[in-house]
Amino acid sequence: MVFWPKIPRAALRPISVVALLIIAVWFLGQERQTTIHFMPVESNQYGEVAPAVLRADYDVRGDDHLILSSSQGLFEQQEQARLYADLQRALAYVSERFGGSALGTISIYIGHAPSCGLHGIAYTEMRTVQVFTCASIPMGRVVNIAAHEFVHQLCHDHYGPAHLEADLILMEGIATWGAGSYWLGDAADFRSFVRPWVAEDRALPLATSYVGRPISDMNQLYYQWASFVEFLIEHEGRERFDMLYVSGANSPASADYLGVYGRDFGALEAEWLAWVLGEHTED
Ligand SMILES: [Zn+2]
Structure with a gap:
């Protein structure tokens, strides 16, 4: 079995992320099942993703532990409040199960995926988790993906750069x-x-x-x-x-x-x- 090709790791990470994004969109369009995830990357390699958290056209709520930003219009205000509570519960649950708390605020950004390809990514050095979804996907599935991505952040906090x-x-x-x-x-x-x-x-x-x-x-x-x-x-x-x-x-x-x-x-x-x-x- 052939594993990673021998190319510089710095190049490998962005390549693999892009490839997986494409695959995920295809898969969910075909079969509409389960959850898709991506390995964390060292930093934001793609200009348009992480900085979007700071854009004005996102609804934001949060506290010192978790800040949720969601693409404007993706959720009703009440829905977003419920999503935030669900995400807080998920973070508490995975922290308990993992056996360690986050060392700082985690920002989670929920973006709109025009193709309805549900997917997530953790930029653990930036303490940012992103999940892309659309109105027809149940909110619970967003939380399922976020739970997995939160653990990547906890690993970064627990293991340090070796993660x-x-x-x-x-x-x-x-x-x-x-x-x-x-x-x-x-x-x-x-x-x-x-x-x-x-x-x-x-x-x-x-x-x-x-x-x-x-x-x-x-x-x-x-x-x-x-x-x-x-x-x-x-x-x-x-x-x-x-x-x-x-x-x-x-x-x-x-x-x-x-x-x-x-x-x-x-x-x-x-x-x-x-x-x-x-x-x-x-x-
Ligand atoms: Zn993952």
Whole structure:
């Protein structure tokens, strides 16, 4: 399996973000399901996005923890107030689940996606989360995406700059795992969520890059990675997971699994697969 091409990372991030934006719009137009996410980037590479938060034609409300700006006309005032309360609840929930609070104000910007391609992005160095939606998409789905993006910010605050180098599996895995019930629907945990894929031999290898793959694969990988993170934390503890998280080099499976856990990525993946299929009892 080929992962990231060998091009300078500074160039890679904006390229990957643009590519994913395009894919997301296509996917949601076709199938209208689930949530799409993007890895955080070091800074705002695209002039039109983050500065829009400060524009006059946005409705703004917030406090020291969370500032919400939404494209004018996207929500009625009451709706925006409800959205703000829902986002506050989501931030509190993911902070509790992640085990750490944001170190400063998070700005969240809800923009209008003319094509109704729901998608989100976290500019963690700018403490800015953006979600793009349209009037026909239920507001709850905006909150689901925001929950995932908030965890990227919490990771930045918890792990520092090493977060930007994290193994993609762990970066997106913990953001999805941290979003918990916002992504699980009726499922009890990510282990049971991914079990049918594993049982039916439809699971993708964990060390798969989603670049160039269908967006449905990307989505499946996010759930599998969340389940893998769930496995690592439950079996090896959070402290070791944190050590692992800061040892990555962006590409999938690049973290120092052998150094931290004493067995390599392949061995851990095999253990994870067996765990997913095992009897669902508390260890
Ligand atoms: Zn993400």
